[in-house]
Amino acid sequence: MYSIEIKNVSKSYPKDPEIQIVKNISLSIKHGSVFGFIGPNGAGKTSTIKMLVGLSHPTEGSIKIDNKSPDDPVLQKKLGFMPESPAFYQYLTGYEFLEFVASLFDIKDTDERIEKTLKEVDLLHAKDKRIRTYSKGMLQRLGLAQAIINNPDILFLDEPLDGLDPLGRAEIKKIILNLKSKGTTIFINTHILGDVEEICDTVSIIDKGEILVTGSPSVLSQGYKDLEDAFVTMIQNRRKERGDILIEGH
Amino acid sequence: MIAGIKNWYSKKDLRKVLFFVIPLCFFLIMVMGLQKVHDLLLPPFTTKTQFERRILLPPEILPYVTFGFTNVLADYYWVRSIQDFITWDGKDLYYLGYLRNISALDSNFEYPYLFNILAVPKPKDVPMLDSIAMISKPQLQESSPSWKIPFYLGTQYYFFTKKEEPAKRYLYLATTKEDSPPGVFLVYSSITEKVINSYKVSRDLVRVISNTTDNETLKKLAERGLANDTTVQILKKGILAYHAKYKKFPKTVDELIEKNFVTLPQGLLDDFTITINPKNGSFRIRAK
Amino acid sequence: MKHIITIAKNTLRETIRDRVLLSALFSSIVVILVTLFIGSISLDQSTRIIVNFSITAIYALQIFVAIFIGSMLIYKEIERKTFYLILPKPIHRGAIIIGKCLGLTATTILVTFFSTVVLLLVLFIKGETSYIGPILVSVFYSTLESILLILISLFFSSVTSPIMASVATIAFFFIGHASSIMQRIFMTTESVILREGMRVVYYTFPNLEKFNIRNEVVYGALPSLTITLTTIAYALVYAVFLLFITNAVFKKKDF
Known part of the structure; x- marks a missing residue:
């Protein structure tokens, strides 16, 4: 049984309809798991989470949380959302x-x-x-x-550890793990990979609106030094395929 | 003392204060000096300024461009008209633009009509009174409830022309209004019965005005109308004659009567109090 | 209903702290007190001047709150992203709009109350108590007008910047008070297009002149019960209409 189901969701804004912020992403997140959504700045993480909590609406595709639309007030009673820099x-x-x-x-x-x-x-x-x-x-x-x-049964956190000192981060991570132990489904946006390895069961890497890969941190790190190395390499390779400019030396 | 001040402030603090205070004083003195120079260059300030023809929007478009502020605009024109009345030369018809605009904005605002009728036209200036009557036309319609406006107009026409028409016409209009007091009917009937004693008519006109308003200004203006009446011209002549003989002005009107300088109409002193200023011979007539 | 009250309370708390609002209230009270002096140069018309200028000052305060504070209300929440904490909560977007409107209406009523009390005190000191009834009715009418303007500015605030929202609301204010011009045009013009165009505008745009009885206050005239009920019904229906379109726009809005 999936807590969160994202099917073929795309998002573009009326001002620039040709530019897709999120391109045809699909995700299924299990009940009680901690899901990490990682990507560089401007990848589409916040845009995705906004669609999940009903702040914006997908241009294409559908989102179901516990089989309900994100706008459903009955669902919203069981939902928690922490935006980036609230x-x-x-x-x-x-x-x-x-x-x-x-x-x-x-x-x-x-x-x-x-x-x-x-x-x-x-x-x-x-x-x-x-x-x-x-x-x-x-x-x-x-x-x-x-x-x-x-x-909440389902919690969405957008960069929850942003701007915190190591002590603060440790305390927040403790709270997240405590919630996980109570069976709360947690969806985290972050670009701090060390924390992701610690707390997430499943991770998706997103870049320029596209999901590159989804899996557990340990599986994704296979063949790489660590998750960070896997993250950087995958993104660079994908950008090469797209013909984007690469950052030299990485 | 200086040593004390020096002890109080360190040299650095003192310098900081002086660097702030000295330029501040300098600029303040400069500003005051420049203002003084500016004042000297301008003509001397006086309350006796010339009547200024202010911009008055045409009354035809005024009601359409008030956007919900009609009441306050009418009041603004009224206050403005009072201020400009002081400098007005009494001839420039531009001044009547205020009444036109007040009429266009709030035709129920009765007081400006009454003031303009009594205060604006100089004695015997019938053309000016005609202009005011023209502006007051909406208030002279059958549907208008105001009895005062036609009555005051009739009063002024009577004082200015001493003729039945057009005074009778306006006084008749006043009698047709629902709230007309009995005095209006009495006066009208006096005129229509061709009563010779014109002073009685004048007195009754003023009495009606005095008895039907608490407004001191209107009372004074109405009494001024009576003062301009021929009967009271006699009083003026008498005072001047007294002064010519005795080289001083009389203290009371009784002195004039005793020494046969005036013969006042019977009943005048029963209804009015006449006070004379012995310093300059001016007099005031007030209804009792 | 409870959520609407929560949002309304929060909006009231937020807006009464606005220094611009407090300055406007202070200015309005100063104007009311200054009318005592203007009255002294009005040649025996002091009471009329005090009443007219004061109720206009109160009216101007209400309009100011509706136009300038209303146009910032939604926009501020979007800009500061405080909406991000509210919208995902179990509250209908329509409830937020209604709550905001109620909150700002409560603010308007509060500032109106204070300035009206000052006016009534001034009149009481002058010994003029006959105008109290007409003044209160006039203030009630102008409050209804300000509610409509609040809803108009809320609508524009949710679709555009505060400056454009203020400009648009001011335009509606002028159109709303130009009903006599429109009537005159469509009754006298020969051009069919102009006549029908003006007729459409006259009947569809809010007729704010309905709520203007300030001219009659000094004459002690009160509108009849029928007229009052019709005016209240008009305000209610138009308010519901404005809430409906604002909610429709706000519901679809992406943040």
Whole structure:
């Protein structure tokens, strides 16, 4: 049984309909697995994740999450999403923001849930401080907190470890692994390959809107020094085939 | 003291303050000086400025270009007209553009009509009064509820011409309005019955105005109308004659009457109080 | 419904912190107080001047909120990407639009309330209490107008930049108050194209002059109950129409 099914999805924007941001991708992600979507900047990772959470719509193809459309409010109750570098209402405190999010999920035991979530992301000490006073790391944690406050079955994370120091990254990874152990399906966009090897069950490499390969990190690394080497080589080879300009020396 | 200041600020701090304060003072003095030079170059400031023909949009298009701000535009023209009245020469018909525009924007705004009828035309300036009557035409229609506008027009025509027509026409119009007070009917009937005592008619006209408004300005203007009446010209002549004989002005109107310099119509002093300024001989008539 | 209220509360919280709004409210109150001086040079028409200028200042404040703050509302969320945290939540996009509209309406009502209280205090001090009823009715009418303008600016805010949204909303404002020009044209012109074109514009664009009873306030005249109910019904129907097309556009929008 697949949690997330992406079939022949393409995406282009009305301003430039000839340029396809995502080209005919197909993916099937199992329940309870952690899926890593890796690629260089501008590969189409964020565009894909936006389609998965209903922020945009595919130009072609279909997306089903638990057999429902991403726009379905019933599905959205079980879904969590952390965007890249999340932006908040600066005048609210961390607690007030999560209170606002909790009301959108119709969560009943709001105070307890907020306290529990803040504790989980280690932000309890800053709950009454205005968000505008938060550091980059705290903002990332708050972004994760609003994504998991509803105890989602499916979680989408776009660059969750971006801008974090090693300690912060270790803590976030711990939370992700904890969620995985509870059976949450997790879809992660990232370009930090070391973390991918640690936490992901399956990985897809995407470049210029095309999926190059999908498999477990260990399988993909076979024949290469490590996953990073596999990533770079595959992308370079694909760009050669397309006739794109290569970066010398890599 | 200087040593104290020096101790308070370090040399660096003092330099910082001076580098800020000195240029600031310099520029401030320059600005004030330039303003002074500018003022000296211009003609001297005076409240007695010339009547300025301001841009007035044509009344025909005005209601269509207010975009929801009709009420405040009418008020703006009213306030503007009051300010310009002070500098107006009393002859330039351009001034009536304000009334035209107010009429176009808010034809129910009665007060500007009344003010213009009483204050704008100089005594006996019938053409000016005719122009105002023309502008007031919408308010003189049968459907218009205002009795004051035709009544005030009729009053002014009576004071200016001392003839029945057109005063009778306007006074009759005033009697047809629903809210007309009894005084209007009394005055109208006085004119139609050809009562010889023109002072009585004048007095009654002014009395109606005074009794039907709380507005002090309108009362004063109406009383001024009575002051321009022939009867009161007698008072003026009497004061001048008194001054010619005694080289001073009378203190009260009783002095004029006792010494036979004036003979006032019977009943005038029952209805009005006349006060004379002994310094310059000017007088004021106020309804009791 | 609960989600709409949540969004509305959040929008209210966000907009009342806007310094531009607070400056506009302050300016409106200053204008109301300054009318005391303008009234003194109006030759016994001070009450009329105070009432007219003040209700116009309140009206201008409402229009300002609707046009300039409304045009930023959706655009700001898109630009700052705060929408990325809300849209994937179990909330209909239509509920977001309604919530935003309600929130900004609440802001408008709040600033209107404060400025109206100042006006009523000024009139109370002057001993003029006969205008209170007509003033409140006039303010109610102009609030209905501002709700329509809020919806128009929300629509444009979701499809274009704030500057273009403001320009477009201002254009609708002028067209809405030019109903008498349009009527005159289609009643008097001989050109069929112009006549029918004007007729279409007259009947389809929001007729904002319906909500203008400011001229009658100083005469103490109140519109009849029938007229009031018709006006409220018109505002309601047009608001639903605007919400419908805004929702249709917003639903399909990619972020």
